[in-house]
Amino acid sequence: MVNYSGGTSKAHQAQEIAYDAMECMYRDEEKAASLCRKALSIYPDCVDALAMLAEIESETVKDYIESMDKAVKAGRKYLGKDYFEQECGNFWGLLETRPFMRAMAQLGHGYMQLGKKGYSQAIEVFEEMLELNPNDNQGIRDTCLAVTWLQSIMKKLATCSSGTKTKQWQISCGPECFTIISPADRRRLKRPSNRL
Numbered sequence: 001m002v003n004y005s006g007g008t009s010k011a012h013q014a015q016e017i018a019y020d021a022m023e024c025m026y027r028d029e030e031k032a033a034s035l036c037r038k039a040l041s042i043y044p045d046c047v048d049a050l051a052m053l054a055e056i057e058s059e060t061v062k063d064y065i066e067s068m069d070k071a072v073k074a075g076r077k078y079l080g081k082d083y084f085e086q087e088c089g090n091f092w093g094l095l096e097t098r099p100f101m102r103a104m105a106q107l108g109h110g111y112m113q114l115g116k117k118g119y120s121q122a123i124e125v126f127e128e129m130l131e132l133n134p135n136d137n138q139g140i141r142d143t144c145l146a147v148t149w150l151q152s153i154m155k156k157l158a159t160c161s162s163g164t165k166t167k168q169w170q171i172s173c174g175p176e177c178f179t180i181i182s183p184a185d186r187r188r189l190k191r192p193s194n195r196l
Contacts, residue, residue: 011078014043015099021052029056045074047099051106061113068107075100084132091132104129105138112147119151 021035033056039049054067076084079100091097108125111118126144130136 010043011046014039014046014049017042018046018048018052018099021049025052025055032056045078047071047075047078047103050074051099051103054106061110064113065107065110065118068103068110071103072100072107075103088132089134091129092135092137093133097132101129101133101138105140108140108143112143116151116154119147119154122147123151 017035017039021032021039024035025032032052036046036049036053036056039046040053050071051068054064054071058064058067079097087094087097092101104125108122108129111122111125114121123144126140126147129138129140130144133140
C-alpha cells in the first residue's frame, strides 16, 4: 500500500515541489514549468508535475491528451494494481489519490476537446472516476451526464440529417450548458431585432 502522507521519499519530495508549482501556475508559467521539471528530476512519475507540464507545454489537443495519458499511467504505476482493488470507492478521500484523480479529470476534458471523436473516451474516463470516487468530490457526474447526453443527441441528429442539406445542426458547447441550434434559428438570431 502507498504511504504518501509525510516522509522523505523521492515521490513525496517531488510532490511537495509540484504543490509549489501549482501555487504559481497561473501567475508565472515559466517558474511553474521549472519547478515541475525539478520535481520530475527527483521522481519521474510525479503525476501533478507531468499534468502541469502537459497544460503548459502542449501545443495541440492531441499532444495534451498524450501527455495527460502519460500522467495517468504514472499515477496507476505509483498507486499499484492492489491499491486500486483495495481502495476502489475511497479515492479522493485519500490524499495520495488526488494527483491521479486530477490527471484523470484533465484527460477526460482533453478527450472532450476532440468533439464527437473523443466523447466515448471521455465518458470511459469519467465513469472510471465515478467508480473510484462515488462521492464525486470533483463534480464529474454532471460532466459525464452532459457528454453522454451530447453524444446521444449528436447520433440522433446525424441520423435525422443524413442525406439532406437542410437539416444541418450546430451544437454549441459552453461550460454550463449545451444548446442545439437549427440553421433557421441561427439565421433568426443573427437578424437585428426591430423591437425595443
